[in-house]
Amino acid sequence: MNVFLAGERVLLRPLEMDDLEAFVGWFADREATRYSMGVWLFPWSRYETEQWLKRTLLDKETLSLGVVEKERGSLVGYAGIASISLMNRSGEYYIFLGAKESWGRGYGTEVTRLIVDYGFASLNLHRIMLTVSEPNTAGVRAYTKAGFQQEGILRDACYRDGAYHNKLVMAILRSVWEADRASQASGEAKAQ
Numbered sequence: 092m093n094v095f096l097a098g099e100r101v102l103l104r105p106l107e108m109d110d111l112e113a114f115v116g117w118f119a120d121r122e123a124t125r126y127s128m129g130v131w132l133f134p135w136s137r138y139e140t141e142q143w144l145k146r147t148l149l150d151k152e153t154l155s156l157g158v159v160e161k162e163r164g165s166l167v168g169y170a171g172i173a174s175i176s177l178m179n180r181s182g183e184y185y186i187f188l189g190a191k192e193s194w195g196r197g198y199g200t201e202v203t204r205l206i207v208d209y210g211f212a213s214l215n216l217h218r219i220m221l222t223v224s225e226p227n228t229a230g231v232r233a234y235t236k237a238g239f240q241q242e243g244i245l246r247d248a249c250y251r252d253g254a255y256h257n258k259l260v261m262a263i264l265r266s267v268w269e270a271d272r273a274s275q276a277s278g279e280a281k282a283q
């Protein structure tokens with residue numbers, strides 16, 4: 092496997108056309124796509140998913156990485172940074188774990204930390220933002236644990252399952268990430 096970033100329990104690797112079947116299944120899963128963008132409220136054909144995957148593989152303006160569970164070696168989703176601005180040194184984090192059996196095992200938190208580290212350390216970003224549906228408790232918690240802070244509330248910004256809900260704007264700045272890293276390093280040094 093062509094590993095791009097390695098964590099304790101997940102590996103991040105480039106996406107491949109061989110991943111198509113996994114995406115076809117996930118994009119047809121209403122529960123998995125519930126808090127994703129409105130385009131997933133429309134059915135996705137295999138053809139459309141194939142075209143989307145081709146575009147995604149060739150898009151050098153977005154960081155897109157497949158998330159592989161180390162234990163079983165299977166692809167469980169994808170994540171990355173979109174809308175990268177070289178002028179503002181900013182980007183928008185996203186994650187989608189389509190394999191529901193992978194939820195609640197800490198992968199979302201670990202992937203978020205890995206990609207945030209990469210965004211600041213290697214892409215030299217200054218700010219990484221995201222938006223998340225307020226009822227998506229696991230998402231909000233994973234992002235908070237990885238250092239994102241809430242900046243605002245987009246009231247009733249999303250309509251799902253017969254009701255509107257708020258979307259939260261969250262972001263992490265480089266200075267916060269650096270301070271977290273410094274305090275982790277000093278904690279580790281004291282423990283030794």
Ligand SMILES: CC(C)(COP(=O)(O)OP(=O)(O)OC[C@H]1O[C@@H](n2cnc3c(N)ncnc32)[C@H](O)[C@@H]1OP(=O)(O)O)[C@@H](O)C(=O)NCCC(=O)NCCS
Nearest residue numbers: 126187188194195196197198199200223228229230232233
């Ligand atoms: C949202 C998502 C990224 C979260 O990743 P995950 O691997 O399931 O979450 P984690 O296991 O890292 O859990 C993060 C925290 O949320 C908590 N959590 C997990 N599932 C939860 C649930 N259903 N309800 C409440 N809290 C939950 C965990 O306990 C953990 O908190 P803790 O460490 O304090 O115990 C993932 O489930 C996902 O991709 N879902 C589908 C697509 C999606 O919603 N993407 C995000 C759009 S913004």
